[in-house]
Amino acid sequence: MKILVTVKRVEDYESKIKVRPDNSWIVTEGVNYRANPFDEIAVEEALRLRDTNMPSEVVAVSIGSAAASTEIRSALAMGADRGILVKQDGFLDSDAVARILVKVVEKEKPDLILMGKQAVDFDDNVVGQLLAEYLGYGQATFASKHEPLESPEEKAKKPGLKLAADKKSMQVVREVDGGVETLDLPLPGLVTVDLRLNIPRYASLPNIMKAKKKPIEELSPSALGVDTAPKVKVVRVEAPPARAAGVKVPDVPTLVKKLHEEAKVV
Amino acid sequence: MATILLIAEQAHGQLKKATLSALTAAQQLAAKNGGQVHGVVIGAGAAKSAQELAAYVPNVYSVEGLDVALAETHGAAAAEVAKKISATDIVLAATAYGKDIAPRIAAKLGAGVASDILGVVSANQFKRAMWAGNAIATVEVTTPVKVITVRATEFAAAQKAASAGKAEPMTVTAPSAKTKFVAFNEVKSARPELTEASVVVSGGRGTKGDFKPIEALADVLNAAVGASRAVVDAGWQPNDLQVGQTGKVVAPKLYIAAGISGAIQHLAGMKGSKTIVAINKDAEAPIFQVADYGLVADLFKALPELTEEVKKLK
Ligand SMILES: Cc1cc2nc3c(=O)[nH]c(=O)nc-3n(C[C@H](O)[C@H](O)[C@H](O)COP(=O)(O)OP(=O)(O)OC[C@H]3O[C@@H](n4cnc5c(N)ncnc54)[C@H](O)[C@@H]3O)c2cc1C
Numbered sequence: 001m002k003i004l005v006t007v008k009r010v011e012d013y014e015s016k017i018k019v020r021p022d023n024s025w026i027v028t029e030g031v032n033y034r035a036n037p038f039d040e041i042a043v044e045e046a047l048r049l050r051d052t053n054m055p056s057e058v059v060a061v062s063i064g065s066a067a068a069s070t071e072i073r074s075a076l077a078m079g080a081d082r083g084i085l086v087k088q089d090g091f092l093d094s095d096a097v098a099r100i101l102v103k104v105v106e107k108e109k110p111d112l113i114l115m116g117k118q119a120v121d122f123d124d125n126v127v128g129q130l131l132a133e134y135l136g137y138g139q140a141t142f143a144s145k146h147e148p149l150e151s152p153e154e155k156a157k158k159p160g161l162k163l164a165a166d167k168k169s170m171q172v173v174r175e176v177d178g179g180v181e182t183l184d185l186p187l188p189g190l191v192t193v194d195l196r197l198n199i200p201r202y203a204s205l206p207n208i209m210k211a212k213k214k215p216i217e218e219l220s221p222s223a224l225g226v227d228t229a230p231k232v233k234v235v236r237v238e239a240p241p242a243r244a245a246g247v248k249v250p251d252v253p254t255l256v257k258k259l260h261e262e263a264k265v266v
Numbered sequence: 267m268a269t270i271l272l273i274a275e276q277a278h279g280q281l282k283k284a285t286l287s288a289l290t291a292a293q294q295l296a297a298k299n300g301g302q303v304h305g306v307v308i309g310a311g312a313a314k315s316a317q318e319l320a321a322y323v324p325n326v327y328s329v330e331g332l333d334v335a336l337a338e339t340h341g342a343a344a345a346e347v348a349k350k351i352s353a354t355d356i357v358l359a360a361t362a363y364g365k366d367i368a369p370r371i372a373a374k375l376g377a378g379v380a381s382d383i384l385g386v387v388s389a390n391q392f393k394r395a396m397w398a399g400n401a402i403a404t405v406e407v408t409t410p411v412k413v414i415t416v417r418a419t420e421f422a423a424a425q426k427a428a429s430a431g432k433a434e435p436m437t438v439t440a441p442s443a444k445t446k447f448v449a450f451n452e453v454k455s456a457r458p459e460l461t462e463a464s465v466v467v468s469g470g471r472g473t474k475g476d477f478k479p480i481e482a483l484a485d486v487l488n489a490a491v492g493a494s495r496a497v498v499d500a501g502w503q504p505n506d507l508q509v510g511q512t513g514k515v516v517a518p519k520l521y522i523a524a525g526i527s528g529a530i531q532h533l534a535g536m537k538g539s540k541t542i543v544a545i546n547k548d549a550e551a552p553i554f555q556v557a558d559y560g561l562v563a564d565l566f567k568a569l570p571e572l573t574e575e576v577k578k579l580k
């Protein structure tokens with residue numbers, strides 16, 4: 001089976017994010033970049049599915065500047081077979097990304113599309129659902145599994161997404177409000193992953209070396225015939241309101257007194 | 267003329283509180299674009315919930331028959347209703363359901379999506395958090411039809427209207443779903459719902475998985491229990507108790523964090539709380555930077571003591 005997995009280059013969550021004085025964007029100088037953490041979970045799942053359903057292929061696609069090839073290389077170093085970079089500098093909204101991915105899907109015809117539930121830069125949580133609708137596919141968002149991340153199943157690196165014996169559908173466990181839902185998703189289909197699906201592997205040094213030789217195909221939105229004019233644009237970026245500094249209390253009775261008399265919340 | 271369509275969410279025939287917050291956002295939008303708010307409820311029990319919603323909204327439609335809330339069918343039905351009433355703005359709460367279907371509606375209507383908004387700036391500009399709440403962006407939706415999901419904690423629940431509106435059934439043609447529902451494992455709890463509770467007691471890795479002291483305090487405060495990602499990843503508490511950037515956003519009047527270090531991703535889900543209490547044995551833990559009251563202590567000693575002191579007050 002062929003699995004297409006998306007990888008977005010995002011600001012590293014370990015980097016301090018500050019707003020620019022002119023409120024146009026965040027300060028990018030001195031910020032580190034990495035693959036969106038949810039996308040690493042998607043790559044890991046794709047590799048587990050591939051390795052338990054040979055012959056299969058995992059194709060990692062990113063849309064962004066030339067620098068995004070770094071994140072494709074990380075996916076290749078984890079074990080993905082080849083990469084696609086749709087090169088476009090500057091801001092792209094979710095809808096443009098989804099419409100570019102439609103073209104990539106038409107070209108690659110994957111059986112399964114695996115994506116993160118959200119990119120931790122814009123925190124949108126929309127591209128997967130947009131893409132599924134544009135393709136007329138069923139979707140299973142927020143994919144998880146019943147077994148916790150410290151279970152033997154996870155240690156054995158078993159896929160959390162359960163492919164049916166006829167390989168025509170898969171069972172997906174989803175994290176929703178108030179519980180956990182299980183869906184049967186026909187293939188081709190689209191899954192967005194949540195945090196509890198797996199623990200992504202680290203790339204080993206030999207695999208990082210091997211990844212350097214794996215092919216990355218370059219495409220462009222214009223060659224794919226996609227108009228990237230945004231439907232949603234960012235007009236201003238501000239720092240969040242700061243919380244006033246609080247106090248340390250010496251003991252529990254003082255805490256309760258403050259909560260009762262000062263804050264009046266108990 | 268602007269027409270705003272609120273897609274309501276219900277469980278067991280009752281409207282979700284988040285829907286009433288989304289309604290407030292819809293009403294604020296109406297004040298900016300001069301539009302009128304309509305509501306729709308889709309799924310099993312829709313007619314009953316539509317009656318409930320009509321107490322707040324003049325025109326409410328119910329679409330029965332789509333018992334399982336699959337994004338394909340509910341998204342398609344919502345888009346059909348939007349077309350029938352020529353809606354210009356589609357508003358939903360940014361719950362799991364809202365996030366699942368909103369983009370599908372947008373794709374059907376050629377609309378831009380402003381997701382998880384914190385505020386309505388103008389008829390086409392909205393505030394939203396980005397980079398784990400490290401930045402607040404104003405985004406502009408440039409399409410004639412807009413889809414907006416609303417962060418419920420940022421909008422008070424709407425009040426009932428002076429006179430009740432009317433609810434009527436609507437029939438729409440939705441394609442049958444490719445995806446099939448298999449099961450729902452509900453996490454039942456006698457405690458208040460995390461996102462709706464006025465007090466939340468959350469535990470982190472510092473609990474080492476023992477939530478008894480957290481639960482005992484939650485019970486005397488009539489509080490919901492929350493957790494950090496570390497706790498949920500370890501399987502100590504159910505997934506839907508995770509508070510944070512990639513979990514639930516809460517803003518209770520009192521949030522008590524015990525054994526939680528205060529990573530930015532956790533803060534993104536609770537720093538809108540009115541009063542924050544942090545209990546952590548590490549005086550340098552970042553959680554103290556957002557806490558109104560910080561107590562440097564072992565939670566296994568402090569929480570039982572706190573529970574007893576609160577009992578004395580009652
Ligand atoms: C993509 C991504 C998304 C994420 N999303 C979220 C999210 O939505 N929500 C979230 O919470 N996290 C999220 N995280 C994880 C986050 O970065 C932190 O790893 C996590 O919040 C840490 O949980 P913790 O504070 O319980 O554990 P730790 O950071 O390990 O902190 C435990 C704390 O307990 C204290 N402690 C230990 N024993 C005791 C005791 N006996 N009494 C008192 N204090 C004690 C310690 O001093 C320490 O401060 C995300 C991370 C990533 C990469």
Ligand SMILES: Nc1ncnc2c1ncn2[C@@H]1O[C@H](COP(=O)(O)O)[C@@H](O)[C@H]1O
Nearest residue numbers: 006007008063116118119124125126127
């Ligand atoms: N520029 C991009 N390149 C590749 N994948 C992307 C891009 N933007 C979004 N995605 C994918 O879409 C998912 C959801 O992103 P979002 O809807 O923007 O929060 C991410 O986890 C990625 O898998």
